[in-house]
Amino acid sequence: MPTELRLHVDQHVRYIQSLDTRKGELEYWLTEHLRLNGLYWGLTALHLLGHGDALPRHEVLDFVFSCMHDNGGFGAAPGHDAHMLYTVSAVQILATLDAFDELEARVSGGRQEIGQYIAALQDLETGTFAGDEWGETDTRFLYGAFNALSLMGLLHMVDVDKAVAHVQRCANFDGGYGTSPGAESHSGQIFTCLGALTIAGRLDGVDQDKLGAWLSERQLKNGGLNGRPEKKEDVCYSWWVMSSLAMLNKLHWIDGTKLATFILQCQDPELGGLADRPGDMVDVFHTVFGIAGLSLLKYPGLEEVDPV
């Protein structure tokens, strides 16, 4: 790897810290519906960079609890409707900060309440999960449900077998998985399906060689990974593809050095943050997935990340 290409840790930490001080900017308000996700991403990136304490713990928790509803779900920001995605982010933040005791202190029986909110979103006929009471279903929500419930030790609250059968029905002719049965294979959806199966301990039903081949085919000549056949490379897929390969123990099937070089080229070396590809605008989403990708590649100085 060329020596001038290195990870600009300090810049990235400052970039993430600055995100919450931009309340006067339009973009901050327009992305309000993502606030809790963004917080989780920022926190994870800081944790991987070895600066987990760079965001004030107490304020983070205050914000998380202010998003909680009486039904046990969380909205993206205070006053927003509860949704699976934000509920999962909230649980992940609580787990990262080891704050389940604080949850119980503020909301007695809080874990159970969250578990009930999630369990009620399972479609008992098909086994999949909806994102909210309005009924959009997606394997992303199924994975989110499994992830959050397993972090709280409450996986038994849902019908795991039925959910696993649903994921298996999402397998496509090319070996990949989509959002629902028949939907096109997509790296992000493969991650969610494999993640759910890994949590359930049910990777047995996966054609692992075929899927591994499809995933490794995602690497392009410039080292970057794409999300679907004949699409452009993008840093966020470093995470979806690599973590999927890692769950299959096949991470070595792609060229790690070339990929690390590609990710490092996507940094903004002065102001921090990573973009989808070299020269584009940085954002917190690509920052965390780029850094998580480097962590999976065992980039020196980064904390180890769990692929699930």
Add this chain to the structure above:
Amino acid sequence: MPRFYHDDPAWSDVTPIPQLESGQVLAGISYTAEYSEAMSYLRAVMAANEYSTRVLDLTEHIISLNPAHYTVWLYRAQTLSALNRNLREEIKWLNPTALKHLKNYQIWHHRQTIIDRLGSCDGEQEFVEQMLEKDAKNYHVWSYRQWVVRRFGLFGDEGERKWCEGMMERDVRNNSVWNHRFFVVFGGLKGEVEEGLLKRELEYAQDAVRKAPQNECPWNYIRGVLRQAKKPMSTVKEFAKEFADLEKPDEVRSTHALDLLADIYEEEKKNDEAKTALDLLANKYDPIRAKYWEYRARSLDSAAVEA
């Protein structure tokens, strides 16, 4: 022009509910102030369960400022339903909004709700096509198209398949179209794949390979079709050899052909030939995935030992 409600007589009976967040900085940015005020009126009408024409106007206004806010869409759908509105009019309004915000999921969910209630997909195929002209691989649009096929029973439909062919002529590398074709052709199939259908699908994909031999999509499709029909991969051996012949190792035109040939030789228990193909991939034609090709070569050995 920003639009405000606090001095609008039509809204004077509503007390807005501002967001409870400390340190809110709104000064100086009129667009932000506009959005923030509109949201506070939405909170107020939601708290009062108001369903009215002015609520539809308000939601339209907020959607124009921020179409990704899912609560607004849900409340709009409820209001339409409560007022028993003409849903065709809603679709007419929705079309340009969708074209402006291609990556927005909520719009599609809303559309699905409306079309489902209407019970007819008239005009939907044309609209989807218009959307795909802007971004031919948009996942939301394709998911929606699959929903239409499922909801209105278009499996095996010739018109839908011909439409795929038209899309393919624009870009033979569009994997979404390949997936959709597979979905339409095989999605509703019960029982065996007939010979005629197998032949038609293989020939279609083979023609596409001839146009661009290194295009991954039709190769995956060929494998998928064979698997669906429970046919051996050697069915397409001669075809694969058009693009990768071990006799002419310097003239390989497609790594996917070489990959398929390796599988065919393995199927035929010709491990030496399979290994030659995998070596060519690892060392010459696709070294970035060398570890994968080496794994495949090693598993040939272990399969031989087990046998």
